[in-house]
Amino acid sequence: MENIIEVEDLTIAYQNKPIIWDIDLKIKNNVILAIVGPNGAGKSTLIKGILSLIPSLSGKIEIFGKNINKNKGKIAYVPQVGNVNWDFPTTVLDVVLMGRYVHLGWVKKPTKKDKEKAMEALKMIEMENFADRQISQLSGGQKQRVFLARALVQEAELYFLDEPMQGIDIKSEAIIFDILKKMKSEGKTIIVVHHDLKTVKKYFDSVIFINKNIIAYGDVETTFTKENIDKTYIGIQDVGII
Amino acid sequence: MLELFKQYNFLLVLVGVTVFSASAGAIGVISVLRRQSLIGDAISHATLPGIVIVFMLLQTKNSFLFLVGAIIAGIFAYLLILLINNNTKIDLDTTLAITLTFFFGLGMMLLSISSKSKNAAQAGIQEYIFGSAATINQMDVIMIVITSIIVLCVYLFLYKEIKIFIFDELQAILSGFEPKIMHIIILISSLIVISVGIQSVGVILVSAMLIGPGVSALQWSKKFHVVVILSAIFGAISGFTGVLLSSYVDKLPTGSTVVFIMSIITVVSILISRLKFKKEK
């Protein structure tokens, strides 16, 4: 199918200091795409910019050929774990249920059906026994899986995940990638900010190299080269690959 | 004891302060969890000039118009905080301190001008600084009850929206719950509670009633609805016992007593939860 995301000339600044600029990007349907780049390169900023979660200086963004506001419910976003309030007094099941809110709208309460869907998602991430667990008592990997479950119950078409492998154990990593693979086979599009260059070839079919602007973008086969890595991580010793 | 309960005025004070403290506890949980308790403090101090200006215009006490004045001044303070925060590099704490002192200073200045008139003493306008529960009348109690019902409705109808707003604001945006709307609803709810409460506990101490119950409740439960209910209960207990105690002990001011009991509950809650935490380890 044609492009589902089209970004033209996107520039984002925090307090007048540009963070990423001149971003042009077209993303095809049904890919599993890695966004890589050093710390502070603007990976999270790019995702938030595409989702219009932060204001931009310039740029035109279309998702599914429409403005983002017309796509509510079709897009799921998993933030970097640190970006939410883990001290909030609630349970794992409750957080997963939040993924259903977009389909409920204002005032309406989650139904039994919604709860069943949330439990199913918990089963997928192998955490059904944690439904009543306090979210403050989860390990890093479990928090990531709970977020993934919340994205799953949203039943979206397009998924953005910001470093889902951050601070994660091997078991959680395997579970998450199995699910991402399955989602791709169901026709979803998955965009992942990824830190571990060693596993890019293993898990992804496309890759974006970013450092303030896009350095390279294409199929992993042709684009994930030493040259592009060097260009992106310029001046950074030992990026831990090859 | 029973004698006291038969007095209509005493009952008004008892009901008014108790119900106000409960609703302050309930709505205050949100800013405690959003780690924005100090915004409530700045805004409650900022209500003083609003009340004094309304008094200067009317030269008499009118609880409803005082409420309107307090809300308008509170919104002004909030907008000022946003304006400074979004357009300068001054950090939030400093901004809050500036706003608080500016509005409170303005309020005190206007107060000392207006208190030269005879009406000022009659209206008990000075009492708004430290509070004077004894001046609560029937109209005040009705307004306290109405604001409590509003707070209750906010929780009943927007429970899930409040949860997602506190836990993950970006997810709230993506789910179609505009945070601006949530900010406004929570701000207005807090402001009306603050405004009906300052008469009993005063401008300076009212924010303690928003923060204390929430902090205490969070020590006892890890379920949001339990925390909200507990917070209201802790507020109510301090209000109730504070009014009783101050009516028995001569010269004990009601507002400060209520806040003092609230502080004891908070300290005890924190101590007990620390002890439990140590045992579990």
Ligand SMILES: Nc1ncnc2c1ncn2[C@@H]1O[C@H](COP(=O)(O)OP(=O)(O)OP(=O)(O)O)[C@@H](O)[C@H]1O
């Ligand atoms: N809210 C903010 N206000 C000001 N500057 C910010 C803000 N958020 C991010 N930045 C800055 O923007 C730059 C890019 O941040 P971003 O979070 O997009 O990087 P990233 O590539 O996701 O990094 P990481 O790998 O550490 O997650 C950084 O220099 C950061 O300091």
Ligand SMILES: [Mg+2]
């Ligand atoms: Mg990031």
